[in-house]
Amino acid sequence: MRNRAETLAGFMLGFALLFLVWHLAAVYLVHSVLFPRPAPVFWRALDLIEDGLLQEQVVASLRRILQGFLLGSAAGIPLGLAIGSFRPVRVLLEPWTEFFRFIPAVAMITVAVIWFGIGEESKVFLIAYTTIFVIIISTAAGVGAVAKDKLRAAQCLGANRWQLFMLVALPATLPFILTGMRLAMANSFVTIVAAELVASNDGLGKMLWDARLFMQVEDIFVALVTLGLLGFATDRAFRLAIRAFAGRFNPTM
């Protein structure tokens, strides 16, 4: 309990320092209307929240992330397990994963918009696209990293193939799957902003773009800070989940 309070206090102090450095930089280093101080950005954020505008953009972006992320995970985890478990599947699918993972989601925005328009579908597709390969690769790596003795011990206790998979390989791989999902979530933030910058009617990326068009520097910074805070919060949530579900699987996490 004391540890958690200390961590929380440390985070608060860290954020306070970040804003202090920002403030000092704005006051003493960069004298420009293009680099606002934290205070006006904060007040602007409050205004936007009061009008309900900021929440709207946050909800729009987060909904797309969540839908695409769940879709990508739902497809990526079984594929990763199959690739890690069966050599023929790996040989067959590795060209796919190794091919597509070098075509970044950002490059796929063009075809996504052509195929699905600028609505929800293209965003969900892009998030699923950016999610699936990270999860496939980390899941397959996790299956490969299951200690040989764990499987052998189960065989000596009479495990059949199904039991080996469900009771040994799968639980042993879970920490890798969760870590893959955490990395994929970070990628999702990159992708959603890029997609919304290029083609969208709402979301934080669209907010950034509009603010640039109308030179609303404070709005740009509100969007940036919101992205940072959202990313930080989801990553913490993931780490807590990993610890809750997999802490005892892997004491180093």
Next chain:
Amino acid sequence: MALVRLEGVGKTFRGKGGSWEAVRDFSLALEEGEFCCLLGTSGCGKTTVLNMLAGFEPVTAGRILLDGQPVAGPGADRGVVFQGHDSLYDWLNALDNIAFGLRLAGMGKRARREKAGHFLRLVGLAGQEGKHPAELSGGMKQRIQIARALAADPRMLLMDEPFGALDAMTRAALQGELSRIWAETRKTVLFITHDIEEAVALATRVGVMTRGPGGTLKAVVPVDLPFPRERTSDAFMAVFRQVHALIHAEIHPQ
């Protein structure tokens, strides 16, 4: 009839760098209820012998019979205790690790926990049932492995240098415990080690292997000493010297 027969068993690994012979013409019969230690220098092939008997590796020459049937792959009739503790299930607590084989066999939760509890106490871990492997010491983890293997009630126990990674004090304590457990359960044991004192302290017979590669059985030394064994007694030292002389010739060939 012997429980296990290894008849002219050989193992040659084939890889990119050519083939490599690990075990050559190895023959040994294990009687029901005996505690046989297989002793050899590192690289002599003793673990390969165990892996073939466990069914992890197929033989490339000769054959292995268990109850007269050729060994084909691993099975619940041969419990294995591994050297490292990688084989424990980190996500299960001590009791559920021990009950794992019973779970595989379809035993109900209550019955298997009750039976696992018996083996938990047998290996001296009463009170530790709720702990996960990460919270247990190296010696405790090896106790769990022994209990897990015994709980599945195999025909025999195969132990691959199970105490090799433990400190000297813990190792001596576990050797004493293992002797007691063996006396209680009378399981047939094949125990791999490179430690002469350990072999003489535990075994009813010590098989000494020639040095590798392509190791084979050099001699079998019976150890007719009562348990618990007094390691500083003259009789113990006499057997120790006999085995030592056999191993010494392998470490320092003429």
